[in-house]
Amino acid sequence: MEQLQFSEVRQLLNACRLTEISDTPINSEKGRWELYEGAYKVHIFKHKFSLLYFFSDVRKEDLRAAKRAFIPNETIVVYAPSVSILPSIKELFSNDAMGLWSTPEYLRSFMINELTAYREKLIEDNPQDYIAPGFTVPAGLNRKYPNPITLFLQSPNSGSENESQGSLAVVLAEAGHGKTYLCQWLVARLARDDTNILPIYVNSAQWKLLRNEDLVSLERTLVSSFRGVGTPIPWLEGQEDLFLKVALKAGLFRIIFDGFDEYVLRNPSEINAIDVFDSLQNLVRNTGTKVVITSRSSFWSSELTDQLQDEQHETYSQYSINPFGAEQAKQYFEIKFRDSPEKIGLAERYFRDLNKDDASLAGRGFVLRLISDLVKSGYSNDGDTTSDKPLMKLIRAHCDRETVRHSLPITSGEQIEALANFVFEIAQGEQNTSETLSYSISSVVPGLSDDAILGLLEKMAPHALIVRERGSWNVRQQQVQVALLADKLVKFTEKGEQLFLLKRFSNKAKIDLSEGSDLASMIVSITSWDKSPTDAIEKIRAVIKCFFDNSESNLDAIRGECLRMLSTLIAYRALEIDSSIKTQKERSTLFASFFPEPNFKGVVFYGGITKLDLSGFIFEKCIFDNVRWANCTFDKLTTIRNSRVLGGSETYCNGFQDISFHNIQTDESGRDFLNNVDIRHGKKKYSEELLRKDLYFALEQFIGKGGVGFKSVEQSLLGRSKISSSIHKEKILNEIKSNLLEQHHVSTASRVAFSISDSAKDSVKSLISNNMLSGLVLDVFVQLKSKLID
Template identity: 25%
Template sequence: MDSKLDFKVIVELLRCHGDITINSKCDYEEKGHWQIYKFSMRQALDAASIKYLIYFYSDATTDSVNRAFSRVSRLGDPIVVHPVSMELNIKTIVGLDNLSVYTTRQFLVKLITSEINDYKKKISDLTVDNYIQPTIESEDASRSFPGVKVGPSRDKGALKVLLASPGQGKSFFSRHFASSMTDIIPIYIFSNQWKSIFESDLKSIWSTLTFCFNYYGASIHWVEGHEKRFLKAMLAAGVFQIIFDGFDEYILWNNKTVSAEEALRSLAELAHDSNSDIIITSRTTFWNAAVNDDVLSTLPCDVDVFHMKSFKDEQVERYFKLTIESEGAVQKALKLYKDLYLIFADRKYNPIGKGVTISLLADLFKYGHSVSDLRDHLNGRSYLAWLMERLCEREERRQQIGLDFQTQLKVFKDFIEATASKLGEGSGEVLEEVLEANGVESHQIVDLLGGADNRALGKLTSHPLLCLKDSEDNVWAFRQEQIFYNLAAQRICEYILERSDVKGELDVFSQSDLLAFINDLISLNSLHASNVALAIVEYSFSRQDLSKAESEVVSIVQFLLSMGCSIHFNSQLSSLSLLGTTLALQAISKLASRSDVHERTRYFKKFLSINDMFSDLYFNGEISAFDFSNCHFSNCRFVHTSFSSCIFDRNTKFVSCYTKYLSLLNSDTFASSSFKNCFLDEDTVYIIESLKAKRGETKYSYILLIKDIKRVVDEFVYRDALIMKGVDLADISMSQVGLSMNYDVIMDMFFNNALDKESGSYGDTAIIKQGCISDFSFYAENNILKGSLKKIEIELKKKLLG
C-alpha cells in the first residue's frame, strides 16, 4: 500500500515545480502521524491562498488529526494529503466539508491534470481492432504476465520482459495493453517517438521515458531536468505505468552510445525504488546476445522473463472469424494455416504462428479468394514470400489491376530500392517512375495510383502490401515493417545468389547498384543493419534445412565482406561490412546459445575469418560470449561496440584497427591484447590504461590521474552546459571513471573540495558547490582545470603519486 511511500519523495518533486514553494523539511510534525509543510502555489490547486500542506500517515488517529488542525487553524484551510490506505474521514473529524483532501495519487494527478488530459485520450484512442490475446509463458512458472502490479501495491517492483521474434506481435500487444489501461496512466514508449527526439536526450533513459508526453503534445515543462525524480515519485504513487516497447530498438538506434546493461540497470533501479513493475519488450535474439545472466543477477529488482508463443489453432480461428465475414472462407483460411504450420512442425520455432503471418492469411481470404494447394510445399520459397505472391495474385483477380504477381513484387522491390534511404517510404512520383520502368502504360498507372484529385481511388491504395500513407502529400509506404524488410532481404539475396556468375561475382553495374542500395538502406545505423540481417536470416532459414541455410548465409556474408574490403573505409563500403558482420552475428545467435562460448567462437571464425585472421570488418553493437584468444584483427573498425563476456589473451592482436566509443562488460582481459598501428579513441585508451593499472601491469600515472579527474567533471557537463540539479552517485560509479583503481579516493577529494552530497529518498546525489560553479564552467568551455579543480589535481597528485 502507499503507506510505504515516503512523502519526502513527493516533497523533492514539488520543489522542482516552478510554481510551488515548499521547504525540504517539514515545519511541524508528530512522528508517525503527520507532517506540516509551509506551501504556496502560484496558481493554487483549489483555494486562492493556501499556506500549509498537511500529510497524514496511515496510522494517524482522530486525536492526532485534531492536533494537526489546531496548529494551522488560524492560517486558513490547508491542503490535506494522505495514503489511500488511511481509513479516517478527515472532513468529518474536523467538520470542514469544503476542505481539499487528496490521496497521494490524487494529489499528484491534480498537479498535471491540464497537461495530461489530452495525452490520456490520445493513448486510449490507440485501440487495436480484432485483438486476440497471445499466449505468454514465463521462464518461472510462479510468475504471471500481464499480472502487473503498479506503484506501492506490492512489496517490490520488477522488470517484466516480454521476448518474441520479429512479427510475432509484441508491438500489437503493447499498444493494446496501453490503450486499455483505465485506472493507471501508461507511459507508453515505442520507436516512432525516437525520430523526433534530440539525439542527446535519447541517450538519457529518463528523457526518453518522459518524451512520450511531448510526442503527444502534452509537454510537462517543469519536469525537464528533473525526469528521474518525476518518474520515481509518480510511479511510487501509482500514477503511471511504464510500457517500453522495443527496448532492443532503443539500444540499437542509439548506436550503442547507451548500453543494454546501463539502460537495464536504470530501469531496474526505477522499478525497485518505486515498487512498480515496468514492462519491456525485446526481440529474443537481441536479448540473448546482449543481456548477460551475470548482469541480471546484480540488478536491484527481480527480472521476470516471458516469451510470446506462436498463436494456437483456436486463437487463429477466433482471429479469422473477427476479420473474415464468410464462414466458408474462415475454414479455408484455417486449413491453409494448418497446412503451412505442418511444413514447419519440426522447427524449434514455427514462424507460421506469427501475428504478421496470420494477419496476411486473413487478408488473403477476406475477399473470398481460395488457394488450392501449397505449390509443392512452397517450392523453395520462404513462407512469407509465398504468401505475398498469393496476395498479389489475389489482387490481380480482385481488382483486375493488369499486373501479374511477379510484376507486382518486382515493382515493390524496385520501389524499396529507390526509396531505401527512407525505409520504403516515397512519393507517388517515384512509384510512377518505377511502374513506367517495368513497362506499365500511363493509363494503367492512373488506374493504379489515381489522379491528382482522386488518389484515394487508385487500385493500389487498398493493396495488402502497399498503401497510400498520406494522400495530401502523395506519400506511399508499406503496410507492415516486416513486409518492407522481407522484400528488402529478398532483393539483396537476388543480387548475391541469382545475379552473380559462376565465380560468385557481379558485373560492374549490378555491383554499383547493390552497393548504393545497401548504403541507403543501412546508413551505418545498427538498428537498420540488425533489421535487414534478421530478415535475411529469416528468409534463408525458412526456405531450407539448417545446413543449407547456414551455408547460404555464410556465402552471403563472405560476398558482402569481399565487396566491402578496403583499407579506406568510406561510408558505402562500411555499410556493406557492417551488414556482413551483423548478419554473421545474427546467424550465430540462431545457431548457438550464449552459454556455448566454444560453439559460438567456431561459428564466428567460420563466418568471418580466414585462418583465425579477421580483416576489414566493421562492428557496431554487441559482441558477446566469444573466445578471441590467439585471434588477429586487422584493419577492423569497432564503432559504438561493446565486448560482453569475451575472452582475450596476450596472443590476441589488433593491427591497424580503429575504435570509437568502445565499452567492456566482463571482458577485462581485453587489456591483455596487443595493439599495433591502431587508432584508439581516448575512451579505449583510458579503458586499457585503467585496467592495466588496476591489475598492476603498469603504474598509476599522472596522465591517468588527470583523465580520472576530468571524467568525474565530465559527468556534470551536458550539451556544453553544467548539470546544476546534480548527478546520482550511482551513475558516476557506473561510468568509465568507475574503472579507476583510485575511484573512492578521487571521489572523497571531490567532496572535500568541489561537490556537496545530498541524500535523497532514492540514493545520494552529488551537487556542485556554489563557490565552485565557475571552475566547472571554465572547464566546460576550455577543458582546463582551475580553482577548486586544480586544487583537487594537486592534492591527489601528492596523495597518490608522492
C-alpha cells in the first residue's frame, strides 16, 4: 500500500473551505519536520495559526530545530502515526501547542460532529434479533465463533499489496438468507467498538436514490453512505476520490458494500461487475483498507467466478453463509419469545417441519422471521394436512391466522390468490394502491360488494404479509412477494387457463435482471420440490414451453418479452438440479433441452454464461444482450443466424472466433465486440475506420462530464473505457501517452495520472466534438496507421 502523505491530508482539508494550510512550508528539515502557515476561515474573518508536522523518520536531535521554529500557543502539532519518538515530542511540545494529534486524529477532528452523528445512526440500526450464522471460510472449513468477518474487519490495515488472504472479503448467499442482517450487525458492531474505525456502509437503499451519472462512479456511491443515513458531509462532494484515498490510508474507515450484485444489475449497460471488483481491489491495494462485499451466490458464480481465475485476483477471500440449523433457530425464537417457552417450542416445531421438507429454504433468515410472526399472532395448527410447498404452506398459515384474527370474509386460499394477483399486476407497472388491491380481491371473490371490499382493506391494513404505508400497499418481505409471483406463474402453466393474462404479463412486465434472478430461482425451487432430478427437469421443461408458447417469437419483440428472459434464467438455474451433470458438454445438452425448439430458437441470453460446450449448436432468432461468455467452448459448426448481438465479451473461451454468423443485427458495442474477436484471431484486418474509432474512445475518457472541459485519468483506469476491447489498446495508449498526454502524480503521491497536454487540447476537442482529425491528433493517427495498418 502507499503511505499516507501529509500533503494529501492538507489538500483534502483545504477542500473543506473552512481551513487554509499553505502549499509549501515556511520552515523545514527535509524528511524530518515541516512548519506551515494556516488559517481558520469564518465568513470574512481569518484566524491564523501555524502547523508543525513531524515525519515518521524524525529523530530526537531534530526536535531542537523544530522547537526554535515553533510558535507557542499558536502552533498545532501533527505527527505521523508511525513516529518512534512520540514521548519526546509530547514532552517538548504538549504544554505550549494548540493541539497535538496524529495525522488520522487531526483529519478526524474536521469531521468529528458529522462522524459522531453517523456513528449513532449506525448503532441505532443494529438488528435486535440477530443470530450469528455459520460460514464456510476460504479454507473450506465451517466456522461460526468468533465471527470470521468481524475478525477480518478488525484486523489492522495491510502493509502489503499481496497479503496471503487478501484485504477484500466476498460474502455469498442466496436472496433472503441474511446478508443484509449480517451487514447491519457488522456495521453496528464496528461503530460501537472503541477502535475509532467506522464502516462506510453502502446498500441499495442509498444508491437507489442516486442519479445514473453518480451511480456509475464507485467513489460517489461509496461516499453517498453519509448522506444516505442522514448525516451528510457537504464539503466531500466533488472530493470523493481524494477523501477515500486519504481517509482509508489513515485507517479511519472500513468498507461494507451490501448488495454488490444489485449495484451491478441496477445499470448493467454502464456498470461491469469485473470493473467494479477491480476498482475495489485497487482501492484495497492503494490504501491498505479492508473491504467486505456481499452478493447472491448465483450472481457471483455466473458473472465473476471464471473471470477471477488469474493471479491478479488471487488476493480476495470468499466466505459463504450456511443455512441456519435447529440450534440457531432456537436461539432466534428465544430472543423473540423470551418469556414464553410454549411459543418457543411451537416455533421450533414449525421450523423442524419446514426443515424436514426443505432444509435450504428453512435455513434462510426471512423464513425464521415468518415463523416467529406466525407464532406471535397466536396461530396453532396441529393438524396441517395441506400439500403446499414449504414456503407457500407458511404463507397459507399466516393467511389462516388473519382470517380468524380479523374475521375476514375471505378464506386463506382466497387471500393468497388475491395477494398473488396484486404482485402480478404490480410487476406489470400498476401502482401499489388500494385500487389495485381492490381489483385483485374482486377478481378472486367477485361476489363482494365495493363496500365489503373497502371494509376488508381496513381489516387487512395490519395484515401479516402486506402493509399499508401512506396510501400504498407493500408486501412486507421481498422473498414472500417473489414466492407469490413465482407460484402464480407456475400455476398458469399447470392449469392452462387464462393464458391471455400470461401473454399480457410477458409483454408488459418490467423485471430487471436482479429481480428476474430471484424469480427464476424461486420457480426452480417450487417446481423441483419433492421431485427426483428427472421429474423436476421435466416439470421445468413444461414451464418453459408454456412461457415460450405465450410470448412473442418475432425478433423485434423478443427483447421486450419478460418470459423469454425469465426462461433462460430458469434453465440456467436448473443446471444445478442434477448433481451428476458435470462436464461442459453435459451441461450444454441439458441447457438446450429446456427450450421447446431444437438447439436454441427465440432464446434471450443475458448476463454471464459460463462452462458450456456449445460446439455444433445452432442459435436461431436469438438475442445476446450484453452476454459475458466465460470458459465456454465453440467450434466451426456453432452457428448464430437471424439474431441480434448487443454488446458482449468473452474470456477464457475456446473457439469463439470459429462461430459462423449469418444475418446478424448489432448495436455499436456488439459490432465492436465481434470485430475485435475477428481481428484478434486474424479473420479480419484492422482498418482506418476502426483505428479512428479506437483513437476516439481512447481520448474520450479525458473529457469532462457532459462533454465540458478536460479531466485527468489515473494510470490504473486508463484502459477502462470503450477502448478496453480493442486488440491494439496498449499500442494506442502508448502512442497518445507519448504525444498527447502529460504525466503527473495524484495528490503529490506516487500514484500516476495523465491529462491532455495544452498543445493537444484543440486537436482533441476537434476530434471529440466534430470527429475531425487535425493537429497533433492527426499526427498520432498517421503514426498509428503506419504501425498497425500499412
